[in-house]
Amino acid sequence: MKTAVIGTGYVGLIQAVGLAHLGFKVIAYDIDISKINALKRGNPPIYEKGLKELLHQNRERLFFTTSVEDLKDSEVIFVCVGTPQDSQGKANLNFVFSAVENLKPLLMGKEIVVLKSTVPVGTNRKVQQLLGDKAFVVSNPEFLREGIAVEDFFNPERVVLGFSENHPEWVREKMFNLYRFFLKKNIPFVVTNWESAELIKYASNTFLAMKISFINELARLSEKVGADIKEIARGMGLDSRIGNKFLNAGIGWGGSCFPKDVSALIWQFKEWGIEPKLPKVTKEINDEQIPWFLNKIKKHYGGNLNGKTFALLGLAFKPYTDDLRESPSLKLAELLIQEGAFVKGYDYVEGTRENVKKLVELKASTRHSYGLIVYDDLNTAVKGVDGIIIAVEYKEWNRENWKEFSKLVRNKAIFDGRNILERILVKKLVKEGWHYEGVGVNI
Ligand SMILES: NC(=O)c1ccc[n+]([C@@H]2O[C@H](COP(=O)([O-])OP(=O)(O)OC[C@H]3O[C@@H](n4cnc5c(N)ncnc54)[C@H](O)[C@@H]3O)[C@@H](O)[C@H]2O)c1
Incomplete structure (x- = not known):
């Protein structure tokens, strides 16, 4: 054929x-x-x-x-x-x-x-x-x-x-x-009519985005009351009716599909005269998530990030992709730069680093300067920074040489935007004098 x-x-x-x-x-x-x-x-x-x-x-x-x-x-x-x-x-x-x-x-x-x-x-x-x-x-x-x-x-x-x-x-x-x-x-094959097939796709993506937005909203409460969102997600996820996937609190969803698909579903509701309640709130919570996380970072530095330097670990919207569309990491970088901070980016995928370098070149050509530099070596990215921000959930961050990072950084602070560092490691790092902040976790 x-x-x-x-x-x-x-x-x-x-x-x-x-x-x-x-x-x-x-x-x-x-x-x-x-x-x-x-x-x-x-x-x-x-x-x-x-x-x-x-x-x-x-x-x-x-x-x-x-x-x-x-x-x-x-x-x-x-x-x-x-x-x-x-x-x-x-x-x-x-x-x-x-x-x-x-x-x-x-x-x-x-x-x-x-x-x-x-x-x-x-x-x-x-x-x-x-x-x-x-x-x-x-x-x-x-x-x-x-x-x-x-x-x-x-x-x-x-x-x-x-x-x-x-x-x-x-x-x-x-x-x-x-x-x-x-x-x-x-x-399994789902054989259906055109309309159902079309909606299955939008419903699936919006539902997954909704799960993430739910846990992210809950993370804000969890943090305030002294609970731990990781434990909460585990406790919820063991219920097979809920499932443990897409229940990781973090800096929110992005990528080439969720943002546009949630948005398109909102429009489809509207066009058929129905108020899109859940999809709308799902998007709103996500839109708030990065500014909310940025505020946590700011608070640690007394409300002022001007002149501070950060290592931004992970640059795409998820691990092992070079797709930069709607990357929460890059959105966070943009906000940090607006606050007067300087960002040193790193990602394990070479293609991702190359794509961000091209993007930075483009931005630098339209502005006087742009405060993001991408490094091909993690240690160089971490050297001399006032804080390390984890923006993509690579498990590999856990196996990195944090002892070496201790010597390289100017200030020992970790902002784990994906709650990806394992508890044992976090406890050890805190003991060694690191400041650690995740999303909705209490150490
Ligand atoms: N990327 C994903 O993870 C993913 C997953 C599921 C579904 N989708 C959906 O699949 C579709 C494609 O997504 P993508 O990420 O592959 O997009 P993409 O932007 O990576 O690729 C689209 C390609 O189509 C080409 N193109 C545009 N107009 C064309 C034309 N008239 N004739 C021939 N080629 C043309 C572009 O040059 C581009 O190479 C989207 O509707 C997306 O929502 C994407």
């Missing part, structure tokens, strides 16, 4: 490489020439663990192109372009519709166009209307997690497929045949 992917970003590239690994011939198309050129040379433009190896392994089944005509004769075409938020917070569907418009003249009436992009309810129906009888539109929202995207491709927790009641049976059969690898693995 000849397949195609439109958009070679985090979702499209993983889909292309994953399908090729399952034995399908895949044509991957993008309008970004630099991305396609890099891919032709065997260099993924994004960092995901195992991606480069998989790309090399399956090169003979992968074709990268910037010309849409090459998609002709593909039987199943996955639309994986971005759906960022517009200035109001709604999902911007320009990329989706532009991709579909470009594809339309090539279609012969037997193709399946699969929307993998996260799109608001009603979009699959609109795309079908636009394509008329030239193709069959299927909704197949993506749930991969950046950082472990390759692993997630081969081991999804579910596959969601949304069909129209008017689709002929062979459309379903072809999709099941394409995804037989997952069926054989007994991965």
